[in-house]
Amino acid sequence: MKKTILIVTIILLLFLALLYWSLSSTTKVFEKSKIVGFDDISNIDFKDYDSIIIKASTLYKADEIKRLMQGEQYRKAWSTSVKVPIVFLDTLKGGMKIVKEGGGKQTHSLKLESQKEISYTLRSINKDPEALIPEYAKTLGLENIIVDGISAQHPYAAIVVAELANQANVLHTNPEIFFVPKQKALGHFNEKYGNRLFLLEYETDSKVNWTSLDHVSEILETDDLQELKVKLKNKVSINKKELIRTRLFDLLIGDWDRHSKQWGWAIEEINGKYLAHPIAGDRDNAFFNIDGIIPSIMSNENVVPELRPFTKEIAFLPGLIYPFDRYFLYNTEEDLFIEEAKKLQKSLNDEVIYKSLKKWPKDIYDLDGENIALKIISRRNELVEYAKGFKKIIDEKGVLQEPLKGSEDLNLDSGLSKCFECQ
Numbered sequence: 001m002k003k004t005i006l007i008v009t010i011i012l013l014l015f016l017a018l019l020y021w022s023l024s025s026t027t028k029v030f031e032k033s034k035i036v037g038f039d040d041i042s043n044i045d046f047k048d049y050d051s052i053i054i055k056a057s058t059l060y061k062a063d064e065i066k067r068l069m070q071g072e073q074y075r076k077a078w079s080t081s082v083k084v085p086i087v088f089l090d091t092l093k094g095g096m097k098i099v100k101e102g103g104g105k106q107t108h109s110l111k112l113e114s115q116k117e118i119s120y121t122l123r124s125i126n127k128d129p130e131a132l133i134p135e136y137a138k139t140l141g142l143e144n145i146i147v148d149g150i151s152a153q154h155p156y157a158a159i160v161v162a163e164l165a166n167q168a169n170v171l172h173t174n175p176e177i178f179f180v181p182k183q184k185a186l187g188h189f190n191e192k193y194g195n196r197l198f199l200l201e202y203e204t205d206s207k208v209n210w211t212s213l214d215h216v217s218e219i220l221e222t223d224d225l226q227e228l229k230v231k232l233k234n235k236v237s238i239n240k241k242e243l244i245r246t247r248l249f250d251l252l253i254g255d256w257d258r259h260s261k262q263w264g265w266a267i268e269e270i271n272g273k274y275l276a277h278p279i280a281g282d283r284d285n286a287f288f289n290i291d292g293i294i295p296s297i298m299s300n301e302n303v304v305p306e307l308r309p310f311t312k313e314i315a316f317l318p319g320l321i322y323p324f325d326r327y328f329l330y331n332t333e334e335d336l337f338i339e340e341a342k343k344l345q346k347s348l349n350d351e352v353i354y355k356s357l358k359k360w361p362k363d364i365y366d367l368d369g370e371n372i373a374l375k376i377i378s379r380r381n382e383l384v385e386y387a388k389g390f391k392k393i394i395d396e397k398g399v400l401q402e403p404l405k406g407s408e409d410l411n412l413d414s415g416l417s418k419c420f421e422c423q
Contacts, residue, residue: 028059028147029128029129029130029133029143029147030059030126030128030129030147031057031058031059031126032126032195032196033054033055033056033057033125033126033179033196033197034054034055034057035052035053035195036053036054036081041195044181046086046179046181047088049086050085051083051086051179052083052084052086052179053082053083054081054082054083054084054179054197055078055079055080055081055082056077056078056079056082056125056126056155056156057078057079057126057155058078058079059078059147060073060075060078060079060148060150060151061075061079062075062148066148068292068293069292069293070144070151070292070293070295071151071152071290071291071292071294071296072292073151073152073289073291074151074153074154074155074289074368076367077155077156077364080364080367081363082156082361082363082364083361084177084178084179084197085177085178085179086178086179086180086181087178087179087180087200088180088181088183088185089112089183089186090183090184090185092178092200093118093120094114094115095114095115096113096114097112097113098110098112098185098186098187098189099111099113099119101189102121104123105129105131105132106127106129106131106132106150106284107123107124107127107128107284108124108126108128108193108196109121109122109123109124110122110189110193111203112200116208117207118202118208118210119203119205119206119207119208119210119219120200120202120203121173121200121201121202121203122180122193122198122199122200123175123198123199123200123201123282124193124196124197124198124199125155125177125197125199126197127150127153127284129146129147129149129150132146133146133147145294149295152289152290152295153284153285153288154287154289156177156360156364157253157283157284157286157287158175158199158201158283158284158286159175159176159177159359159360160287160356160357160359160360160372161253161255161283162174162283163355163356163359164249164252164253164352164356164376165249165280167348167352167356168245168249168344168348169343169347170242170245170246170249171211171213171242171246171266171277171278171280172280172281173201173202173203173204173264173279173281174201174202174210175199175200175201175283176199176200176201177197177198177199177200178197178200179195179196179197179198180194180195180196180197180198181194181195182194182195201281203219203264204219204221204262204263204264204279204281205219205220205224205264206218206219206264211277211279213266213268213277215268215269215270216266216267216268216269216277217267217268217269217274218267219264219265219266219267219279220264220265220276221261221263221265221406222260222261222263222264222265222324222404222407223260223406223407223410225238225265225267225276226404226407226412226420227410228267228274229416230410230411230412230416232274235273235274236273236274236276237273237274237275237276237421238265238275238276238277238278238420239275239276239277239278240328240329240332240336241336241339241340242277242278243328243329244329244332244336244337244340244387245340245343245344246278246280247325247329247390248337248340248341248344248383248387248390249280249344250280250320251314251320251379251383251390252344252348252376252379252380252383253283253286253287253310253376254285254286254288254308254309254375254379255285255286255288256285256288256306256308256320257282257284258280258320258322258324259322259323259324259405260322260323260324260404260405260406261405261406262280262281262282263278263280263324264278264279264281265277265278265279266279287310287368287372288308288309288310289310290307290309290310291309295309301315301316301318305318305319306320306322307319308320310372310375311375312374312375312378312379313378313379314379314386317386317389317390317393318393320390321393321397323400323404323405324404324405325390325394326397326398326400326419327399327418327419327420328419328420329391330394330395330398330421331395331419332391334388334391337387337391338384338387338388340387341383341384341386341387342384344383345380345381345383345384350377353373353376353377353380354369354373357369357372357373399418399419400418400419401418403417404417
C-alpha cells in the first residue's frame with residue numbers, strides 16, 4: 001500500500017513539474033501578428049505597398065515538453081508566413097465608416113458600414129483571451145492553458161470553410177483576410193486595431209440584403225427573429241431544410257461552437273409571409289485540433305462535453321447538439337435530416353474538398369490540408385448516420401426549459417420560449 005502511494009505521489013509530482021514547465025514558456029496573454037522583412041514598422045508608409053508578408057502569431061511556439069502537455073495543435077500554421085492584401089477603410093469596398101466596436105470575449109471587432117449601407121465586421125484573427133481567464137488561474141500561474149488553447153484554432157479556417165459552404169449551398173458571411181495598418185480612418189481605435197490581421201465579413205444583421213437571395217427585406221439576428229415571430233406569429237417560419245443542411249455541414253468541419261448568437265437570418269418576404277434563411281457566422285472553431293495531455297483531459301465528454309476535437313470520427317455527438325438545435329428543429333421529420341445529409345455527401349465529393357483546401361497558400365496547405373481533407377471525407381462518408389443521431393438526440397432532450405441564449409430579456413409566451421414552432 002505504501003509503495004502504491006509513493007508511486008502515485010511521484011507520478012503526480014512529475015505531472016505537476018511537466019505542467020508548470022510547459023506553462024512557463026511565456027507570460028504573454030496577447031500579441032499582434034509579426035510582419036516579416038521590416039525591423040521597425042513605425043516608419044513604413046503602407047500606402048506604398050499593396051500586400052505584406054506576415055505571421056499570424058509567434059505566441060504559440062513550443063518545446064517538446066509543451067507539445068507533450070499542451071499539444072501540437074496548429075502552432076506551425078500560426079507562425080508560418082503568408083502574403084495578405086493591405087487595405088484602408090476609406091477605400092475598402094468603396095469606403096467604410098466605423099459604426100461601433102464589437103463586444104466579443106476573445107475577438108476584437110469593429111462593425112463597419114459601406115456607402116451602400118451594407119453592414120460588415122472586421123474581426124481580429126489574433127485572439128485576446130484575457131477576459132476568459134479566471135482569477136484562480138492567474139493566482140496559480142495556469143493562465144497559459146487558456147491562452148495556448150487558441151493554437152487549436154486554425155488561423156485561416158474561415159477561408160476554406162467559405163469555399164466549402166459555396167459548394168454545399170450553405171449561406172455564409174464571405175470572409176476575406178486583410179492587413180489593416182494604422183490610419184486616420186480608424187480614429188481613436190488606431191492603437192488597438194492598427195497594424196493587425198483581420199477577417200472582413202458580412203454582418204449577420206443588416207438593413208441591406210447582401211445575400212444572393214431575392215426578396216430579402218432585412219437580415220436579423222436570432223433575438224430579432226424571435227421578436228418578429230411575436231409580432232407576425234404564423235406568418236413567420238424558418239427554412240428547416242437549409243438549417244439542417246448548415247448544421248450537418250458544421251459536423252463535417254468540426255465546428256463545435258454554434259450557439260444562437262452566432263447566427264443571422266435573411267428574411268424573405270413572399271406573398272405576405274416571411275421565410276427566414278439561416279446564415280452561420282463566426283467560424284473560429286472549424287477544424288478545431290486538440291491533442292496533448294491537458295487539452296485531451298479538458299475535451300473529455302465528462303469534463304467539457306461541448307469542447308469537441310476535429311477527428312475522423314465524431315466520438316461524442318451529444319456534445320455537438322446545442323439548445324439552438326432543439327429550439328429550431330424539435331419535432332422535425334427524420335427524412336429531412338437524411339435527405340440533407342445525402343445532398344451534402346453528393347455536393348462535397350473528394351475533388352471538391354481538396355480543391356476548396358487549395359484556397360490556402362501553398363505553405364499552409366502543405367502543413368494541414370491533407371490531414372483536414374481526410375477528416376472531412378471520413379465524416380462525410382458517415383453523415384447519414386450522424387444525421388439520424390442528431391435528430392434522435394434533439395428529440396430525446398426535448399424543448400427548452402430555459403430561454404435561448406440572447407433572448408432572456410424578451411417578452412415571449414411560454415410556447416415561443418420553448419421552441420420556435422411551439423405556439
